[in-house]
Amino acid sequence: MPISPIFSDTLGASALSYILLMASLLFVPVSTQAQNWQLLDDVLAQYVAPVERQGVMLNAVDYRGFSQDPRYPQIITQIENFPVESLSSRAEQLSFYINAYNVYAIKMVIEHYPVDSIRDIGSFFSPVWGRPAGTIEGKAYSLDDIEHEVLRKLGEPRIHFAIVCASLSCPNLRPEAYSAEKIEQQLESQTQSFLFNDSKGLLLDGQRVRVSQIFDWFEEDFEATGGVEAFVRRYRDLPARINLRANLPYNWDLNEQ
Numbered sequence: 712m713p714i715s716p717i718f719s720d721t722l723g724a725s726a727l728s729y730i731l732l733m734a735s736l737l738f739v740p741v742s743t744q745a746q747n748w749q750l751l752d753d754v755l756a757q758y759v760a761p762v763e764r765q766g767v768m769l770n771a772v773d774y775r776g777f778s779q780d781p782r783y784p785q786i787i788t789q790i791e792n793f794p795v796e797s798l799s800s801r802a803e804q805l806s807f808y809i810n811a812y813n814v815y816a817i818k819m820v821i822e823h824y825p826v827d828s829i830r831d832i833g834s835f836f837s838p839v840w841g842r843p844a845g846t847i848e849g850k851a852y853s854l855d856d857i858e859h860e861v862l863r864k865l866g867e868p869r870i871h872f873a874i875v876c877a878s879l880s881c882p883n884l885r886p887e888a889y890s891a892e893k894i895e896q897q898l899e900s901q902t903q904s905f906l907f908n909d910s911k912g913l914l915l916d917g918q919r920v921r922v923s924q925i926f927d928w929f930e931e932d933f934e935a936t937g938g939v940e941a942f943v944r945r946y947r948d949l950p951a952r953i954n955l956r957a958n959l960p961y962n963w964d965l966n967e968q
Contacts, residue, residue, distance in 0.1 A: 746803065748888035750782050750789065751810060759886040762968060767910045770883040771968040778821040790814055791846050802891040805865060805898075809889045812857045812874045815844035819854070820877050820965065828963045829877040840876075868932040868942065869898040871925050872905045879962040880911040880923065906946045911959060913947060920955040927957035 758773040758780070777783055790811050798804045816829065819839060823832045833839030840855040854876070862870045872882040873889065882905045889897055905912040905923070914921045926939045936942040940955050 746807070746891060748806075748810065748890055751786050751814070751888040754780055754782050754786065755884070755886045755888065759884050760968060764879060765962060765964065767879045767962055768908055769879055769881075769911070769966055770886060771966050772817065772820075772877070772884060773968045774817070774820055774824055774965075777817060778824065783821075786814060787818065787845065791848075793847060795848055800891060801865060801867075802894045805862070805867060805870065806889040806891045806894045808857055808861050809870060809873045811845070811847065811852070812854060812862070813884060815852070815857070816854060816875060816877045819844050826965060828965055830963055863929075863932060866935065867898070868929070868936060869902045871929055871932065872901040873898060875966070877966055879964050879966055880960075881966065882912075882925075883908075884966065903946050906943060911962070913943065914959060915947070915949065918950050918953050920949060920953045921959045922955065922957050923959050924957055924961050930957070 754777065758777045759770050760773075762769065762771040764771065793807060793811075795807070798807055819832055819842075820826060820829055826832060829839055833842060840858075841853050843851045844854050844857075845852060858870075858874060862874065873885070875881045875884040882901060885897065885901060887897075907913070909915070912923055920943075922939070922943060926933065926943075930939060933939045933942045936945070939957065940953070943949070943955070
């Protein structure tokens with residue numbers, strides 16, 4: 712609604728400018744306000760660090776420190792109350808749900824800590840992946856819900872190198888939050904670093920190439936890129952003729968420091 716000339720004169724130019732500024736802030740798109748991952752950035756930077764365990768190079772998590780940090784419940788609250796209807800772009804959807812998956816995987820471990828493996832939280836008949844992990848806008852989500860019902864449906868195979876199931880052979884947990892502004896660079900970086908990690912991503916021995924079992928479990932997700940081999944060749948310089956198998960041993964031990 713326009714401000715009348717009389718009101719404008721009474722307030723003076725500086726006061727009017729202040730009111731207009733405050734009014735404009737009220738109409739900043741909710742996604743711009745909501746996608747502030749500074750808390751998660753800071754906590755991940757503090758409690759995630761590179762280590763070597765059982766011959767596997769990874770970014771390990773200090774779960775005890777994470778759980779005791781007062782910022783941890785604030786991060787959970789941020790995800791729980793996130794206005795998902797504000798996610799207007801694919802980049803925003805990817806960054807939010809990748810962050811949600813990773814935080815809720817950490818939450819699962821914290822709620823049952825100490826455990827040797829995240830899989831110990833579940834059972835043969837009720838795997839951990841299908842158990843409620845957290846809520847988003849009042850709706851309960853399992854890790855499977857976030858991965859299969861949301862992220863995989865976005866048609867981005869590189870999510871498999873960004874979501875982290877709290878295990879040694881999982882892709883490395885990134886020591887920063889994902890953001891819509893950086894998601895392309897982050898996904899490329901995650902994929903490249905995983906495929907150059909011969910302890911869990913890709914092991915090259917002459918013409919024999921062994922890759923993570925992730926490529927077996929989610930083979931269909933790479934079909935749009937020409938298949939697993941074509942996808943891998945985007946990141947690694949491999950011999951012209953190779954024998955590729957997705958059979959590297961998968962270590963499910965907890966990725967803790």
